[in-house]
Amino acid sequence: MSSNTRAVHGVFLVASVAAGTLVLAACGGNTAVQDMAAGSRAAPVATTATARPSAEFNDADVRFAQMMIAHHQQAIQMAELASTRASSTEVKNLAEKIKASQQPEIETMQGWLKAWGKPMPTGQMGHEMPGGMSDADMQKLEKAQGGAFDKRFLKMMIVHHKGAITMARAERKRGENPQAKQLAEKIITDQQAEVEQMRKMLERLR
Known part of the structure; x- marks a missing residue:
């Protein structure tokens, strides 16, 4: 080679x-x-x-969701009475509007609490917060009929809405979760408009 x-x-x-x-x-x-x-x-x-299941939140967000769920649930209980007790069509229509708007908000907030690993509210929370009605208040509303129901319903719901607005303003100030703060803004806008509407309705009933 x-x-x-x-x-x-x-x-x-x-x-x-x-x-x-x-x-x-x-x-x-x-x-x-x-x-x-x-x-x-x-x-x-x-x-x-290991990613977080939802956006950041703090104690104020949790408290807002828990209390507002209970608050909305009580408002729906009041609104459901209107279908058989109210005499004013306007009151009945408002009651239906309240149920239609607040039930989806309840479900949204329940979803937040589940995602955050926080407990759902107890039934008594509705009596402990701004605008919450007592058992005696609810019993009086249940017993009312016709025009008497219309007036009592409007007076109670105005107070109830004002309480929700107070809670929503606290969330806007102290909360951290952007979705919760956005809902708080919506509640302020929607319920303030309904307060004005109910005041006018109440004036027409006097």
């Missing part, structure tokens, strides 16, 4: 060994490379698993 032939053969031998090394690494020979690749793939999964 000539010197030129031996040189060419040596080049091919080196190239073959190098290629074989690369094949082994690709098939599992280079565990360090594989471990790094696996680690880079696993990182996003771990991040996703």
Whole structure:
């Protein structure tokens, strides 16, 4: 074998060994490379698993959701009485509007508390907050009929709405969760408009 032939053969031998090394690494020979690749793939999964289920929140947000759920539930109880006791069509329509707007808000806030891992409100919370009606108040409303019901309902609901507005303003000031603060703004706007409407309705009934 000539010197030129031996040189060419040596080049091919080196190239073959190098290629074989690369094949082994690709098939599992280079565990360090594989471990790094696996680690880079696993990182996003771990991040996703530990991500917060909802936006940031504080104690004021939790308190707002718990109390407003109970507050809305009581308003719906009052509104449901209007279908069989009210004499004014305007009062009945307002009661239906209150139920239609506040029930979805209750469900939204219940979803927040579940996501935050916080307890749902107790039934007594509605009596402890601004504008909350006592059991005696509710009993008087249940016993009223016709025009007497209309007047009592409007007077009570005005007080109830004012309480909700007070709570919503506190959330706007102290809360942290953007969705809760946005709902607080909506409650302020909607219920203030309804307070003005009820005042006018009450004036017409006197």
